[in-house]
Amino acid sequence: MIKEQFEEQKYLQFKDFLNEDEKNKLTQVIEELENHKFCNKTTSVNNQYVENTGRTQAILFSENFNTQDVTLVEEIRDWFKISVDKLFPIVLPKVESVFRELGYDNLRLLRTTVHYIPPGEPHQSIHHDGDALEKTFFVSIPLHDTNPEQGTTELYNDKYVGHIRNNYGIYSWSKLKIMWSDTKTKELLKKAKNNNVYNYGDAILYRDITFHRGGTNNSNIVRKFLHFFLTYSDTKWVDYYDFTNTGGLKMIRSDSYFGDRSKISSGYN
């Protein structure tokens, strides 16, 4: 059933994705992670194709990464290991079971971050994060109860807006803003938008081509969510890191490849 729904909508919304015990464990692990020096909030990993002003992210994991300072590779590996050992066992078994139900095996985690979106952050343009050929998926888990006033992720049902993707070239991102402005499209968007209320323990799943955006944060709290980037294909990302002046992590580049090493894109994913 969820398979058909996912094919049609290109997103799924899960209520109570995590149980009470998992939620408690997640709270504890996030607290532990946030006390680490590499859990710094950086703008360097933000999606460069959409408007972000105060949004930052902490980098919890990259499947493949590189850094100019080879002596620090082990330190970063140790940092990622905290997520591998403590965070992923809480969340990934659930994610894997959903993907199995959708018919996708051999799932690989490409990257994990935490987003921090401050009060006053404007909404992004409606966009999608990748190319269909990349076969990437995104799972977001809010780290507190959320509501649309905080600008929670808006997902747009592909049944109503999917055809709009064909109206522009894959990487013609500059057209993003204008293509939503005519009256007919606005009507479709109203129909297509999901009910973006997510409580702590809920989750959303969408894919490379799913139209979505972060909304305006009109509340007085920092919206916070866990973001997993996954693939079942041979897509490979290589994230290049450098260190901030205060010893934190920042991303300087990220390349995306098909399994045969032909490049899909360079830039920030």
Ligand SMILES: O=C(O)CCC(=O)C(=O)O
């Ligand atoms: O803020 C959100 O909920 C979504 C963020 C997003 O889609 C992006 O940064 O690409």
Ligand SMILES: [Fe+2]
């Ligand atoms: Fe996005």
